[in-house]
Amino acid sequence: MFKYSQKPYGLCVTDDKITPKGENDNMKIIALMGSPKLSGNTARLLSQFVNGARAEGSEVDIINLQEQNIHPCDACDMCACGEKDFCVYNDSMRGIMKKIAEADAFVLATPVWWTGASSLTKLFLDRLYGYNTNKYFGGKSIYLITMLYDGRTYAHPLPGADIVGYVIQSVSDFAGMEFLGHLRGASSGGVLEDAKLLDKAYTEGKNFVRVMSHAK
Ligand SMILES: Cc1cc2nc3c(=O)[nH]c(=O)nc-3n(C[C@H](O)[C@H](O)[C@H](O)COP(=O)(O)O)c2cc1C
Secondary structure, three states, X not given: OOOHHHXXXXXXXXXXHOOOOOOOOOOEEEEEEOOOOOOXXXXXXXXXXXXXXXXXXXXXXXXXXXXXXXXXXXXXXXXXXXXXXXXXXXXXXXXXXXXXXXXXXEEEEEEEXXXXXXXXXXXXXXXXXXXXXXXXHOOOEEEEEEEEEXXXXXXXXXXXXXXXXXHHHHHHHHHOOEEEXXXXXXXXXXXXXXXXXXXXXXXXXXXXXXXXXXXX
C-alpha cells in the first residue's frame, strides 16, 4: 500500500497492472460528491471520472452529500469508535453505509475549502467514526478528486490538495483501504475551460477500474 507522500498525482498505471476491457463488468463504485454545487467544478470533474469508469463496464452510484441528511458527530462515544457499529443518529448515514458495504470501491470528490475538505465531506468522514470502518471499507480501493482555486497569488504556497490527501490516507489506513490515486483539479475560471483536466478525469476513471480489477 503506498503512502500519500510517495504518490502526489494520479494513478500509477503500467501494462502489467491493467486488466483488459470486458473483465471489469459488475464492479460497483460509490461516487461521493462533497461539493454543495451540483453543477460546479468538483461535480464536473467527478462526472467525467464516472463516465470513464462506466465506459469500462463498472456500475457507479453517485451520492450527493448535499442531498443527504447527516448530523454532525457529537463525539458521544456510544459507538466506542465503531466497536459497537452503532451510531445513535438514525439519519442518511445508515443508507449510505449500506450502499458502501455492497460496493467494491469509492471515489470521493471535494472542493478545497480553507485548505481542507469541504464541510459536507468532513461531516461524512467524521461520522465514519461511528461505524466499524474495516467491515465496510476493508480491502477496497479509494480514489480522491480535489478541486481548488488557483487564480490568486499568495505569500505562502497553499497545501490544500495535499492536506485532503493526507486526510484520505489516514482514513484509508484506519479502514484498511487502498488509496489508489488523487486527481488535483485547479482552476481560475471553471473546469469547462480546461479540456486537458476533463480528459484526465475521464482517463483516471477508466484506469481506476482497470487497476482495481487487476488488484482483485
Ligand atoms: C468556503 C470556501 C472556502 C474556500 N477555500 C479555498 C482554499 O482554501 N483554497 C483554494 O484554493 N480555494 C478555496 N475555495 C475555492 C474553491 O475551492 C474553488 O472555487 C472550487 O473550484 C469550488 O468547486 P465547486 O465549483 O465544486 O464548488 C474556497 C471556496 C469556498 C466556498
